[in-house]
Amino acid sequence: MLDLTKLARQMQGMSQHMTREAEAARDRLERAQTLFEEAQTHQEELVRRQARWVHRIPFNAATPVEPLDRRPAIQTPPEAHTVFASDGSQIAPSAHEIAYCYLLNVSRVILHYGQSRHPVLDSVPEIFYRPEDLYISRQWGIRTEEWMGYRRTVSEAVALAEIGQDLLVIANNALPAPTLALVDGSLIYWFLEQLPGEARDRIIEPILGAWELLRLAGIPLLGYVSASRSAETLSFLRFQACPYEEPNCLHHCPDLGTVDRKGRIKQAPCQVCEPLRDGVLWSSRLEPGHRSPLWQSRSRILDLYGSHSIYFCYVNVGLEIARIECPAWVAEDSRLFESALGMTLAQVYKGYGYPVALAEAHNQAVVRGGDRSRFFALLEQEMIRAGLQNVGTSYKEARKRGSIA
Incomplete structure (x- = not known):
């Protein structure tokens, strides 16, 4: 049984943590918006860099096939x-x-x-x-x-x-x-x-x-x-955030993803x-x-x-x-x-x-649960009809389905 009184004390710390995370997320969003605006003016160059160095980057970045500033309205479907x-x-x-x-x-x-x-x-x-x-x-x-x-x-x-x-x-x-x-x-x-x-x-x-x-x-x-x-x-924007002339991650950031002595995961400069x-x-x-x-x-x-x-x-x-x-x-x-x-x-x-x-x-x-019960009941009937003996669930399963508490 879940003790909600004990759980409520832990939730106080959780809510404070989520408040700090929300503030940090706003800062990250502002940085992402800035990078996005910059990337719009360098889109073709960033796509070329991605294509050239795709085998030297450890992260998964999609490629835009339309202008980054394109945000069209979706058309209304026909009645039929x-x-x-x-x-x-x-x-x-x-x-x-x-x-x-x-x-x-x-x-x-x-x-x-x-x-x-x-x-x-x-x-x-x-x-x-x-x-x-x-x-x-x-x-x-x-x-x-x-x-x-x-x-x-x-x-x-x-x-x-x-x-x-x-x-x-x-x-x-x-x-x-x-x-x-x-x-x-x-x-x-x-x-x-x-x-x-x-x-x-x-x-x-x-x-x-x-x-x-x-x-x-x-x-x-x-x-x-x-x-x-x-x-x-967002991973595509890492090409814009990269401070190096060539986005060769394996060369410039060889320890990416490793853990330092304080238990923190090392990040690249582009992971802002x-x-x-x-x-x-x-x-x-x-x-x-x-x-x-x-x-x-x-x-x-x-x-x-x-x-x-x-x-x-x-x-x-x-x-x-x-x-x-x-x-x-x-x-x-x-x-x-x-x-x-x-x-x-x-x-x-x-x-x-x-x-x-x-x-x-x-x-x-x-x-649903009722469907599952009916499925096994139907299966049990069919097995008994076929002449099979000792048809039933294990003692463990039968005991779990009925509690003495």
Whole structure:
């Protein structure tokens, strides 16, 4: 049981710490704004420096592909358009349950506007119990629980591609209205960096295959990142803050990231804005309904993406600064990109601060506590019907579910 009285004493010190941090954040923001103004006049030179020294810098900085002072308003979408999304949830495997298995529940949400068509709100569950599903990842040192999460990401992408294909078939290969595929979260799958090559291929290849089907269908794909913690655009300003003629970090700042005798992490002269985040910077520069310039992410994991490299921008959606990501084929088609942004912003307004299609996709996919209990009760009935003996949870699990206190 949580002792709130003891906890309240600790919160007093925490609030004082956060007040000091807020003051420091204001100072960092002022420095970032100054650097941004200076970078606007040297943008081409900074991009050239980045391209030349990209292999000698240890930080991840995005590249602007539009003028830094570009902050256009997002266009209003047409009355008739379609937005679809998919999300996933799971029941993790447990050795204390009646059977060692896991379940993925992937939602399918299609919302039509101005077309007198009914929405689609459903989900597709799938249970994994075969040895090749449960133990294949262990050859790469990956726990089954982790592999389940990766499989869920694949299932969500495949579901989007299937929805797009179904819409094309219904429309006889000619979509009647602009259509958008939305993803909750980033399209840059950072977890791929830590995976062995063979395991990584099993995840990224079906995802890119699904994206390719959307590209062929002419359906833009956007990833909506709420409360982004990224600092890729601020990292670009480090080239402006660098005091050296050449931004050769490995030569000028060889001890970057090491810890001194007082336990402080050594920083480079260009890290004057850290730990400020992109969202804070763009909140001071964007009016509601406007977007930042387009940026190309330079994350090293994107080397695996081929023609689907990721671009992004920041959008003031009214209540927050959202990061919007898209594959290269969307960013390179300005008409498609601007249309997709318009439909996304309309989704945010309809959802009172968050895209309604993504909220509904989550609600359709989420597996609640009652669902979990009913799943294992149904599984128990099926096992008993099949003639299996001694079906039940472990003594530990049964004891935890009933307390004597």
